[in-house]
Amino acid sequence: MLISVMYRHGPEESLDITQMNTCGNCGSRVFVSPLAPPWCPVCAETGDIRRRPSDTVLPRVSRPRSIGNSLVNLFSAIGRNTRRQRSQSQSRSAFMTPGQERVSGDLMSMYSFGLAHSMGDLLPSIQSPPKSAEKSSSNCFADGARKVHTKLGNPRVGFKKKAKREEMNIHAPIKLFKTPEDLKKAIEYSHSTGDWSEIFVYYTTTFSSFKDINRAFEIKDRSTDAFKTKCGLELVLVRKCFESLMNLPSDIQKSVLKAAINCLLTDQRNSDVILVRPVALIDLRAYTVMLQNPQFRKPSTFVVYAHLLRQVATLCDDDQKMLADWFSELGEAQFTKVMGIVQQFINVRLFPPRPEDLPPMSKCSWWIPCAVKVLAIFNHANDTMVRDMGQAIVPFTDFYNNSLDHWDLMTDFNQWQSPITSVGFSFCHYPFILSITAKKQLLEGHAEQQMIANARDSIIGSLVNRRAPDINMLFCNISIRRQHLLEDSLREISEKQDSLRKKLRVSFRDEPGLDMGGLAKEWFQLVTRKIFHPDYGMFKYHRGAEVYWFSTAQPDVLQEYHLVGVLMGLAVYNGVILDVRFPLCCFKKLLGPPVVPRVYDITSTPLGIVEASLKDLEQIDPDVARGLKQLLEYNGNVEDDFGLTFQITVEEFGQTKTVELKEDGCDIPVINDNKEEYVALYVDWYINRALERQFKAFYLGFHSVCSSNLLLLLRPEEIELLVCGSPHFDLSELRNVTVYDGFKPSDPTVRHFWDLVLKLPEKHQKRLLGFVTGTDRIPAGGMKEMTFKITKMPKPIPDLGLPIQTVPMAHTCFNQLVLPDYQDRHLLRQKLVIALSNGEGFGLE
Numbered sequence: 001m002l003i004s005v006m007y008r009h010g011p012e013e014s015l016d017i018t019q020m021n022t023c024g025n026c027g028s029r030v031f032v033s034p035l036a037p038p039w040c041p042v043c044a045e046t047g048d049i050r051r052r053p054s055d056t057v058l059p060r061v062s063r064p065r066s067i068g069n070s071l072v073n074l075f076s077a078i079g080r081n082t083r084r085q086r087s088q089s090q091s092r093s094a095f096m097t098p099g100q101e102r103v104s105g106d107l108m109s110m111y112s113f114g115l116a117h118s119m120g121d122l123l124p125s126i127q128s129p130p131k132s133a134e135k136s137s138s139n140c141f142a143d144g145a146r147k148v149h150t151k152l153g154n155p156r157v158g159f160k161k162k163a164k165r166e167e168m169n170i171h172a173p174i175k176l177f178k179t180p181e182d183l184k185k186a187i188e189y190s191h192s193t194g195d196w197s198e199i200f201v202y203y204t205t206t207f208s209s210f211k212d213i214n215r216a217f218e219i220k221d222r223s224t225d226a227f228k229t230k231c232g233l234e235l236v237l238v239r240k241c242f243e244s245l246m247n248l249p250s251d252i253q254k255s256v257l258k259a260a261i262n263c264l265l266t267d268q269r270n271s272d273v274i275l276v277r278p279v280a281l282i283d284l285r286a287y288t289v290m291l292q293n294p295q296f297r298k299p300s301t302f303v304v305y306a307h308l309l310r311q312v313a314t315l316c317d318d319d320q321k322m323l324a325d326w327f328s329e330l331g332e333a334q335f336t337k338v339m340g341i342v343q344q345f346i347n348v349r350l351f352p353p354r355p356e357d358l359p360p361m362s363k364c365s366w367w368i369p370c371a372v373k374v375l376a377i378f379n380h381a382n383d384t385m386v387r388d389m390g391q392a393i394v395p396f397t398d399f400y401n402n403s404l405d406h407w408d409l410m411t412d413f414n415q416w417q418s419p420i421t422s423v424g425f426s427f428c429h430y431p432f433i434l435s436i437t438a439k440k441q442l443l444e445g446h447a448e449q450q451m452i453a454n455a456r457d458s459i460i461g462s463l464v465n466r467r468a469p470d471i472n473m474l475f476c477n478i479s480i481r482r483q484h485l486l487e488d489s490l491r492e493i494s495e496k497q498d499s500l501r502k503k504l505r506v507s508f509r510d511e512p513g514l515d516m517g518g519l520a521k522e523w524f525q526l527v528t529r530k531i532f533h534p535d536y537g538m539f540k541y542h543r544g545a546e547v548y549w550f551s552t553a554q555p556d557v558l559q560e561y562h563l564v565g566v567l568m569g570l571a572v573y574n575g576v577i578l579d580v581r582f583p584l585c586c587f588k589k590l591l592g593p594p595v596v597p598r599v600y601d602i603t604s605t606p607l608g609i610v611e612a613s614l615k616d617l618e619q620i621d622p623d624v625a626r627g628l629k630q631l632l633e634y635n636g637n638v639e640d641d642f643g644l645t646f647q648i649t650v651e652e653f654g655q656t657k658t659v660e661l662k663e664d665g666c667d668i669p670v671i672n673d674n675k676e677e678y679v680a681l682y683v684d685w686y687i688n689r690a691l692e693r694q695f696k697a698f699y700l701g702f703h704s705v706c707s708s709n710l711l712l713l714l715r716p717e718e719i720e721l722l723v724c725g726s727p728h729f730d731l732s733e734l735r736n737v738t739v740y741d742g743f744k745p746s747d748p749t750v751r752h753f754w755d756l757v758l759k760l761p762e763k764h765q766k767r768l769l770g771f772v773t774g775t776d777r778i779p780a781g782g783m784k785e786m787t788f789k790i791t792k793m794p795k796p797i798p799d800l801g802l803p804i805q806t807v808p809m810a811h812t813c814f815n816q817l818v819l820p821d822y823q824d825r826h827l828l829r830q831k832l833v834i835a836l837s838n839g840e841g842f843g844l845e
Contacts, residue, residue: 176202176206176215176216177202177237178220178234178237179234179237180236180237180239180240183202183237183240183241183244184240184244186198186199186202187199187244187248196248196249196251196252199248199252200251200252200255203241203245203248203252203255203256203259204252204255204256204259206241206259207256207259207260207263207290208259208262208263209262209263209266210263210282210283210285210286211282213263213282213285213286213289213290214282214285214286217233217234217237217238217241217285217289218232218233218234218285219232219233219234230325230326230329231284231285231288231326231329232281232285233285233288233289233326235329235330235331235334238289238292239292239334242292242293242294243294245293245294245295246294246295253295256293256295257295257301257304260290260293260304260308261304263286263290264304264307264308264311284315284319284322284323284326287308287311287312287323288323288326288327290308291308291312291338291341291374292330292334292337292338294337294341296308296341296345297341297344299348299352299357299358300357302345302348302349302358302367303359305341305345306345306364306366306367306370306371309342309345309367309370309371309373309374310366310370312370312373312374312377313369313370313371313373313374314370320377320380321380323377324377324378324380324381324384325381325384327377327378327381328381328382328384328385328393332393332394335378335381335393335394336394336398338378339375339378339394339398339399342371342374342375342378343375343401345367345371346368346371346372346375346401346403347401347403349361349364349367349368349371350368350403350404350407351403351406368425369425372425372427372430372433373430375399375430375432375433376430376432378399379399379430379432381393382394382396382399390615396432396715396717397435397436399432399433400433400434400435400436401433401434401435402435402437404427404433404434404435404438405435405437405438405441407427407438409427409428409434409438409441409442410441410442410445410446412426412427412428413426413428413442413445413446413710416428416429417709428713431712431713431714434713435781436718436721436722436780436781437780437781437785439710439713439714439718440575440722440779440780440781442710442713443572443573443575443708443710443722444575446708446710447501447573447574447575450501451501451502451503454499454501454502455473455474455502455503458473458474458502459473459474474502474503475499475502475503475504475505476496476499476500476501476502476503476504476505477496477499477505477507478492478493478496478504478505478506478507478523479492479506479507479508479509480492480506480507480508480509480523481508481509482508482509482526485526485527485530486527486530486531489523489527489563490559490560490563493563493566494559497704500566500569500570500573500704500705501573501705503574504520504570504573504574505520506519506520506522506523507519508523515813516813516814517774517812517813517814518774518811518812518813518814519812519813520574520576521576521773521774521775521812522774522812524567524570524571524576524578524775525578525579525770525774525775527567528564528567528578528579528580529579531560531563531564531567532548532580537551537553537554538550538551538554538557538560538561538564539551540652542620542621544621544622544623545583545618545619545620545621545622546581547581547582547583547619547620548580548581548582549582549583549586549620549621550691550694550695550698551652551694552650552652552690552691552694553652553655554694555691555693555694557694558693558694558697559697561694561695561697561698561701562697562698562700562701563701564698564701565697565698565699565700565701565702565703565704566701566702566704566705567701568580568701568702568723569701569702569703569704569705569706570705571723572705572706572719572722572723573705573706576775577723577724577725577775577777577778577779578723578724578775578777579724579775579776579777580723580724581724582720582723582724583616583619583620584616584619584716584717584720585610585612585616585619585620585687585716587716587717587719587720587723588610588616588716589608589609589610589687589688589695589699590608590699590702590716590719591711591714591716591719592607592608592609592610593607594711594712594714595703595707595708595709595711595712596700596703596707606692607695607696607699607700608688608692608695608696608698608699609688609692610687610688612683612684612686612687612688613683614628614629614679614683616683616687617683617686617687620686620687621686624686628679628682628683631644631670631675631678631679632675632676632679634675637672638670638671638672638675639669639670639671639672642670644669644670644678645665645666645667645668645669645670646660646661646662646665646666646668646670646678646681647659647660647661647665647666648661648682648685659685659690661678661681661682661685662681718780721780722780724777725775725777725778725779725780726777726778726779726780726781726782727778728778728782729762729765729766729778730783731757731758731765731769731783732758733782733783733784734769734783734786734788735754735758736784737783737784737786737787737788738788738789738790739787739788739789739790740789740790740791740792741789741790741791741792742791742792743790743791743792743819747821748823749819749821749822749823749828750790752822752825752828753790753819753828753832756825756828756829756832764836767836768832768836771810771835771836772788772810772812772815772816772817773786773788773812773815774812786815787814787815788815788817789814789815789816789817790816790817790819791816791817791818791819792818792819792820792821793806793808793809793818793819793820793821795820795821806820806831807820807831807832807834807835808820808831808832808835809835810835
């Protein structure tokens with residue numbers, strides 16, 4: 001692309017750089033300006049510059065002074081001395097949105113810049129501009145960016161004369177290395193001899209343009225055996241090139257970063273000097289290579305890295321999908337490294353350790369959106385691998401950005417779901433980046449807003465009806481008899497549908513306990529234990545997978561299934577963890593769709609229907625899934641050896657019935673040509689059709705409480721964590737977050753307690769956790785998210801020296817264990833066992 005470079009000498013005066021010529025040394029196409037001697041940035045030599053007859057003179061590109069391209073502004077601002085910048089007048093300049101800027105030229109094709117102090121000694125010092133340009137006090141490029149980049153650690157910025165590289169022969173012949181071993185040998189040779197000329201020229205030339213990047217890393221032999229990557233790049237060579245770069249002399253590192261800047265300035269502009277989306281594969285390959293540059297880990301390079309991210313983020317959808325396909329070839333280690341660079345960029349921009357080292361947020365508000373959009377390409381690559389190969393490149397939790405846990409996400413969510421303010425960027429558009437802790441905070445904040453709104457509506461309603469407000473109208477009050485637990489729970493929930501979104505408050509009749517959260521936990525635990533008991537017949541326990549699944553023997557108890565759905569919704573809404581074990585596909589069905597349609601026919605609208613796979617069935621009934629997998633892999637005569645038809649026989653709770661997978665299935669044999677259809681129909685029947693009515697009642701019960709747009713942000717795995725808690729159980733983590741009241745961690749009683757507890761079997765450890773917190777489940781985010789307090793119990797009869805007979809007590813509302821000061825280790829064990837064996841029921845002190 002031919003680019004015109006313009007300098008302003010005054011409010012009205014401008015000079016055009018319009019001559020395109022050829023370097024006599026290397027043949028590169030270069031600009032020649034009347035403001036400076038001829039100079040070639042490729043071979044870094046002032047030499048014989050010949051005019052190409054075919055070249056044309058470019059028209060001048062003018063623009064308003066107040067509009068500046070941010071990257072070009074940067075390079076021009078770097079060419080000013082810091083003291084001069086402070087004395088000059090400051091003019092306002094704003095960064096334009098991605099894809100909208102117009103540029104005035106490629107300054108780097110004429111001049112290099114020096115920013116050694118502010119950019120971590122990464123950028124080289126190269127030749128100075130002509131005096132006429134340096135004397136100008138109103139350069140249109142520098143005004144906007146001067147403010148930003150003089151704040152980068154108060155750098156000593158300025159154009160310098162071209163450094164004499166006596167120790168490095170920059171005219172060494174260019175050599176491209178075909179394999180990582182060749183590059184390694186060359187670097188080892190340079191280490192031993194001290195002559196870095198060959199390596200310097202290699203790195204400088206390789207990254208001087210997108211075409212050179214392709215020339216250096218493109219696979220040359222495209223035969224069937226050699227051409228193994230979709231992107232056509234020697235990815236191992238790319239990785240080795242960047243790994244070696246960080247251990248090379250600083251001059252080479254500077255030259256690579258300088259070349260990267262030149263690439264970003266020159267390779268993505270058309271003849272009208274507008275930044276456009278690339279259409280060539282060489283551009284996408286160059287982006288794939290440049291994103292792996294570890295130099296961008298340093299905050300001093302973030303200005304350059306941001307523009308690389310912007311160019312990738314503004315690609316069209318097809319190009320981004322192609323990049324995602326290529327990223328899947330990087331391998332887990334390199335994939336994680338590149339993702340880590342983007343995540344670090346987001347972290348430092350949101351919470352900069354030294355704000356003065358970065359431009360103001362108002363000048364670079366596009367940084368975070370572009371970075372998150374690039375991260376979305378990596379997430380798409382990961383999801384595609386799960387869909388196509390059945391296995392992710394990295395766990396989905398690796399995309400979590402934990403720094404966002406401390407961001408004001410509630411405001412972000414309210415703006416996202418508002419039809420008026422949802423047009424801008426929001427983290428909620430990219431939920432993969434939000435951790436389970438952040439999403440849990442959003443759920444709790446949104447639930448609290450709804451609770452307050454419902455309580456306010458109740459008070460207003462009572463005033464309108466001329467009734468005195470009552471404190472009970474602020475809560476969803478459920479009164480239960482332990483002897484009639486399930487019947488009372490069904491009645492209370494059915495009678496109080498309008499109050500389910502208020503704060504839950506549970507009371508057990510004839511027990512004086514006050515519910516500050518603990519009684520509700522026990523109610524959830526007792527009801528789920530009752531409903532999931534095998535004798536009740538609603539759910540079947542599969543020992544192979546250790547999960548419960550819906551029974552097909554009782555398709556008419558829809559009210560009970562609705563109750564289970566309401567219980568799960570109330571648990572999520574009130575932040576309570578349930579002791580239930582459903583397979584992951586159950587939570588997939590709960591999100592199908594994630595929001596209940598506003599207008600639907602309960603008898604005909606499919607709810608909770610998902611595209612099931614053999615892997616989903618394996619999570620429920622591994623034995624059946626194993627048999628179907630063997631059928632698919634069988635190479636013999638399926639019809640003669642298996643004798644199957646499209647009719648199956650199932651037995652549950654002593655009842656046997658036959659089911660046709662398709663019409664007239666009993667007359668259709670399973671053969672080699674239709675065995676895939678048989679397996680697909682079997683899996684669909686098992687997970688969807690066999691329990692359609694039961695799951696619809698369950699689905700509607702859950703969404704009667706948790707109907708929120710927040711469900712659009714959740715994955716099935718995250719719903720499972722919110723409902724069932726974390727499967728990771730380690731009491732040593734709980735010890736690290738425990739606080740003490742009356743005790744010290746070094747007290748003998750505390751040391752004896754933890755020594756005893758940590759040696760207990762996991763079954764008894766869970767019983768202790770349930771005794772203190774009301775549930776033995778770990779909240780989403782792990783035990784580090786819990787609160788646990790050990791309080792010293794006052795002596796009942798002080799100063800008498802009598803043995804303490806009191807057993808430990810617990811306040812489940814506050815996760816508090818009240819522990820007497822047992823001096824004897826055996827007495828502590830005895831009393832703790834008594835407490836854990838009788839840990840049901842509530843009372844008041």
